[in-house]
Amino acid sequence: MKIISVEERTIPLGSDTANAAISFQNMTASAVVVEIETGRGRFKGLGFSSYGRYSHGGLLRERFIPRLINITSGISGETSIQLLANVWDILMTNEKEGGHGERSGAVGVLETALWDAIAKSEDLPLWALxxxxxxxxxxxxxxxxxxxxxxxxxxxxxxxxxxxxxxxxxxxxxxxxxxxxxxxxxxxxxxxxxxxxxxxxxxxxxxxxxxxxxxxxxxxxxxxxxxxxxxxxxxxxxxxxxxxxxxxxxxxxxxxxxxxxxxxxxxxxxxxxxxxxxxxxxxxxxxxxxxxxxxxxxxxxxxxxxxxxxxxxxxxxxxxxxxxxxxxxxxxxxxxxxxxxxxxxxxxxxxxxxxxxxxxxxxxxxxxxxxxxxxxxxxxxxxxxxxx
Ligand SMILES: [Mg+2]
CATH class of the missing domain: 3.20.20.120 (Enolase-like C-terminal domain)
Incomplete structure (x- = not known):
C-alpha cells in the first residue's frame, strides 16, 4: 500500500449545548482524507475526530502526516490488522512512551481514515473486513x-x-x-x-x-x-x-x-x-x-x-x-x-x-x-x- 496524500481540515462544531464539565460553544474537530494506492487501484478514506477534544490539525501537519507521506517504498502486511499495525509503528516513530495528551487523537483520526480506505480497497464494509x-x-x-x-x-x-x-x-x-x-x-x-x-x-x-x-x-x-x-x-x-x-x-x-x-x-x-x-x-x-x-x-x-x-x-x-x-x-x-x-x-x-x-x-x-x-x-x- 502506498500513501498518495493526506489532508486535514479543522471544522467548527460550536453549539449552545453543555454538559457538567464543558460548553460546546467553541468546539472544533478534524476531518481527514487519505488517498492510498493498492494493487486494486486508488481509494480515498475519510476520518472524523471525536466530539469534546478539539481538532488535531497542528499535530497532524507537523508530525504525523509527514511521517506517512515520507514512506515512498510502500507499507505491507498480510492482513489488514498487520498492515495497520505497521502503519501505527511508522506514525509513532520517535514518540516517547506515556504522556499521551493530544497526539493519540491525531493518530486516531488518521488511522481511522486509513481503515475506511483499506476496507474500500477490499470492496468490503469495515464490519465485514x-x-x-x-x-x-x-x-x-x-x-x-x-x-x-x-x-x-x-x-x-x-x-x-x-x-x-x-x-x-x-x-x-x-x-x-x-x-x-x-x-x-x-x-x-x-x-x-x-x-x-x-x-x-x-x-x-x-x-x-x-x-x-x-x-x-x-x-x-x-x-x-x-x-x-x-x-x-x-x-x-x-x-x-x-x-x-x-x-x-x-x-x-x-x-x-x-x-x-x-x-x-x-x-x-x-x-x-x-x-x-x-x-x-x-x-x-x-x-x-x-x-x-x-x-x-x-x-x-x-x-x-x-x-x-x-x-x-x-x-x-x-x-x-x-x-x-x-x-x-x-x-x-x-x-x-x-x-x-x-x-x-x-x-x-x-x-x-x-x-x-x-x-x-x-x-x-x-x-x-x-x-x-x-x-x-x-x-x-x-x-x-x-x-x-
Ligand atoms: Mg460521556
Missing part, C-alpha cells in the same frame, strides 16, 4: 453486521434545564428504535437533575432504559451523596461519576454503587486502559468500557485494549465506544461489542447513523456499502466537501 480479519466474538447474541444501539442526549441548553424537553427527547429516541437513552447529569442542582431524570424514566416507562452521564461531576463528599441518591433509581448505568484518571475514587464508586458504572472515553492508550482495569475497581460483566478509539490511537490500539481486558475476565460485550463514529458502529458490528452510541438530536456529525443503516428494536443492521459509510451520512459528509 473486521469480522474476517479479527473475528466476531459471538458473545453479544447478535450476528456480524448488527449491533445494539442507543441514543444519547439530554444536554443542558442555554437558558433551559427543562424536564419536559428531556422527556420528549427520551420518547423520540426510543420511538426511533434506539434501545435506551442517556442524558446528562451533574450540571445543574440535584433537584433539577432528579426532576429531569424522573421525567426521562417516566417517558421510557422503565429505569433500565435510562443511563446518565455525569462528566466527572461527583468527586468529593457532596458528590458521593448525590450519587447515592441517583443509585437508588435503578438506571442502566452511571457514566464517568468522577475524574477518569482518579482510579481510587472510581474504585470507591464501584464499591458503593449497585448501578453499573460506565467509563473510559477519556482513556487514551493501552497503558492507561490497563491501569483503569487494574486499579479502577471496575466489575467485568457489570460495568461498561467506553474507550473512544478515534481519540485513542485508533482501532489498532483498541484491539490491544480489548485483548488485555479479555485476559482480565472482560468480554467484548462490556465495550460500548463513546461518541457515535461510523467507524465505531462498524467495529461494534464487526467484532461483537456491547453496543453503539449515537447522538439523539437530529443534525450534526454525530447524529444518528448512515442512511443505509436500519435501526429497529434497539438493533442497528449495517449495509454492505464498502468502507465506514461516512458518504451515506449527509450531515457528516458535507464537512468533507472541501477535501474531496
Amino acid at each position: 473486521l469480522e474476517r480479519d479479527v473475528g466476531h466474538s459471538g458473545d453479544n447474541g447478535l450476528p456480524a453486521g448488527k449491533t445494539a444501539i442507543y441514543a444519547s442526549g439530554g444536554h443542558y441548553r442555554s437558558g433551559s434545564s427543562d424536564a419536559t424537553e428531556v422527556a420528549e427527547e427520551t420518547k423520540q429516541s426510543l420511538g426511533a428504535g434506539y434501545g435506551w437513552f442517556k442524558l446528562k447529569v451533574g450540571g445543574a442542582t440535584q433537584a433539577i437533575d432528579i426532576a429531569r431524570l424522573e421525567a426521562a424514566v417516566q417517558a421510557a416507562e422503565s429505569s433500565s432504559l435510562i443511563a446518565v452521564d455525569a462528566n466527572c461531576a461527583y468527586g468529593g463528599e457532596t458528590g458521593a451523596t448525590q450519587l447515592n441518591e441517583i443509585d437508588q433509581i435503578g438506571l442502566r448505568w452511571i457514566e464517568e461519576p468522577v475524574d477518569p484518571l482518579d482510579y481510587l475514587a472510581l474504585a470507591g464508586c464501584s464499591q458503593s454503587l449497585k448501578t453499573p458504572i460506565a467509563t473510559g472515553e477519556n482513556i487514551f492508550s493501552q497503558a492507561d486502559s490497563r491501569n483503569l482495569l487494574h486499579y479502577g475497581g471496575l466489575r467485568p460483566g457489570i460495568d461498561k468500557l467506553q474507550m473512544d478509539f478515534v481519540l485513542a490511537y485508533g482501532l489498532t490500539e483498541y484491539l490491544r485494549m480489548i485483548a488485555d481486558a479479555e485476559t482480565l475476565g472482560w468480554s467484548r460485550r462490556d465495550f460500548v465506544p463513546h461518541a457515535g463514529h461510523q467507524v465505531a458502529l462498524h467495529a461494534a458490528a464487526g467484532i461483537g461489542l456491547g453496543g453503539h452510541e449515537t447522538a439523539a438530536v437530529s443534525g450534526g456529525p454525530f447524529s444518528r447513523v448512515s442512511d443505509d443503516t436500519v435501526v429497529q428494536d434497539g438493533i442497528a443492521s449495517l449495509s454492505d456499502t464498502p468502507g465506514t459509510g461516512i458518504e451515506n451520512k449527509p450531515e457528516l459528509f458535507k464537512l468533507f466537501q472541501d477535501l474531496l
Whole structure:
C-alpha cells in the first residue's frame, strides 16, 4: 500500500449545548482524507475526530502526516490488522512512551481514515473486513453486521434545564428504535437533575432504559451523596461519576454503587486502559468500557485494549465506544461489542447513523456499502466537501 496524500481540515462544531464539565460553544474537530494506492487501484478514506477534544490539525501537519507521506517504498502486511499495525509503528516513530495528551487523537483520526480506505480497497464494509480479519466474538447474541444501539442526549441548553424537553427527547429516541437513552447529569442542582431524570424514566416507562452521564461531576463528599441518591433509581448505568484518571475514587464508586458504572472515553492508550482495569475497581460483566478509539490511537490500539481486558475476565460485550463514529458502529458490528452510541438530536456529525443503516428494536443492521459509510451520512459528509 502506498500513501498518495493526506489532508486535514479543522471544522467548527460550536453549539449552545453543555454538559457538567464543558460548553460546546467553541468546539472544533478534524476531518481527514487519505488517498492510498493498492494493487486494486486508488481509494480515498475519510476520518472524523471525536466530539469534546478539539481538532488535531497542528499535530497532524507537523508530525504525523509527514511521517506517512515520507514512506515512498510502500507499507505491507498480510492482513489488514498487520498492515495497520505497521502503519501505527511508522506514525509513532520517535514518540516517547506515556504522556499521551493530544497526539493519540491525531493518530486516531488518521488511522481511522486509513481503515475506511483499506476496507474500500477490499470492496468490503469495515464490519465485514473486521469480522474476517479479527473475528466476531459471538458473545453479544447478535450476528456480524448488527449491533445494539442507543441514543444519547439530554444536554443542558442555554437558558433551559427543562424536564419536559428531556422527556420528549427520551420518547423520540426510543420511538426511533434506539434501545435506551442517556442524558446528562451533574450540571445543574440535584433537584433539577432528579426532576429531569424522573421525567426521562417516566417517558421510557422503565429505569433500565435510562443511563446518565455525569462528566466527572461527583468527586468529593457532596458528590458521593448525590450519587447515592441517583443509585437508588435503578438506571442502566452511571457514566464517568468522577475524574477518569482518579482510579481510587472510581474504585470507591464501584464499591458503593449497585448501578453499573460506565467509563473510559477519556482513556487514551493501552497503558492507561490497563491501569483503569487494574486499579479502577471496575466489575467485568457489570460495568461498561467506553474507550473512544478515534481519540485513542485508533482501532489498532483498541484491539490491544480489548485483548488485555479479555485476559482480565472482560468480554467484548462490556465495550460500548463513546461518541457515535461510523467507524465505531462498524467495529461494534464487526467484532461483537456491547453496543453503539449515537447522538439523539437530529443534525450534526454525530447524529444518528448512515442512511443505509436500519435501526429497529434497539438493533442497528449495517449495509454492505464498502468502507465506514461516512458518504451515506449527509450531515457528516458535507464537512468533507472541501477535501474531496
Ligand atoms: Mg460521556
